[in-house]
Amino acid sequence: MNEIRINSWDELQQELFAESWNEDLGRFRSRFAFRGLSDSNYTLQTTLMRLGGDYAPLERHLMRNFKKYAHHSAVESDSFWHWMARAQHYGLPTRLLDWTYSPFIAMHFATANICKYHLDGAIWAVNYIKVHQLLPELLQKRLDAEGANVFTVEMLAETIHNQEELAALSRDHSVIFFEPPSMEQRIVNQFAFFSVMPDPTKSLCKCLDSHPDMWRKIIIPAELKWEIRDKLDQANITERVLFPGLDGLSQWLRRHYSPKDASSICQTD
Template identity: 45%
Template sequence: MGNGQEVHVEDLQQLIFALTQDQWQPSEAKYRINIAYRGLSSDEYPLETGLARLQAEAAGGLEQHLLRNFKKYAHRDATPGDSLWNWLSVAQHHGLPTRLLDWTFSPYVALHFATSNPRGYGRPGVIWCVDYVAAHELLPPGLRTHVEPLGHGLFTTEILTAAAGSLEAFDEYRSDDGAGVPLFFEPPSLDDRIVNQSAVF
């Protein structure tokens, strides 16, 4: 499972073992598994955000427009304060296409999403497992220095706001080859779905 290895399983017992064993973790977690999981009902589905799918069909500037309107028309109980990252978290869980991708701390929640569509039972599903601490070691220094003092490699919305208070500021961070950077953060408990799904974005 480490370094992009695929593991195929035939039964539930093999699956649970494959999802919960931690021998493959590059970060060698000592006290808790540093894994985020994502379940999909087809192994043909890419790891692609809702916003990326929309932008393939629409003009630029779509993200700011969608978020502005979501804030304007959101139910008053959904108001997460002024943090951009809190707003994106709530918007993602209400189905707005965002730059966020749903992950979970729970292999069982990922398993639910991999098996929740009965029409997909004839083809292989997939559960992605990422060691987010190891992934964050690949971040540019300007981002990595914000999370390293915590020792667990997971961002919060407060840390993200300090590192990048706007989408434009976040987009300034690039990998060595100029590509965007993947980053995992734990949203605050602003929504029951966020709590129930042990959400990570």
């Protein structure tokens, strides 16, 4: 079973750190990417997909205008991958999905929205080593040459120069995990990286369904969310740390001092 419903904090830790022992290294080194969602019914849908309609052709227009109006110093290098990572970071709809190496940060994002505490949450765990074994030979050789498990934007920029070249690599099960440049402290603090599919219309969920040995989805019952949230706060896994600045500080304080019955602050017009 790929969906695992946990019933306690201890069970959650066991599931998140499962398969982390690396026999070759003699160390605990997980090879999973984690993504926390406040609603277990949410799918692995990109912000580009959420635009709806015929969204795929819009990507080119979004990126062209982002580059046009953003100051050129916004990126370290004028490459397709640097611009895509920067755009994702600032909220532009893209084909990228956010992940983290840290199971605790995934737990944060699964429990940060107190307006969703009546719903089960979820944490997706995807083995990026196994996923990369499905990549075209060109990309696998690039990883092997670096002795790396995950791409950097520099590695991708040297191999895939634009959207057309990315599309040419499109196969049903091609998924690339890559690390963005440390453009801001929040990227570093969130231990963040991205996934991208060569075809922006392909669903990552459907890809994973074809390879059940590569992933699991851990369901967090709604009734456990407050316990998890309180323990994360005690461990200093909060918005104040993950979103350095006054906005993150304000988000943390607002949530921290909200009543357990948050119905009043969750009302919408």
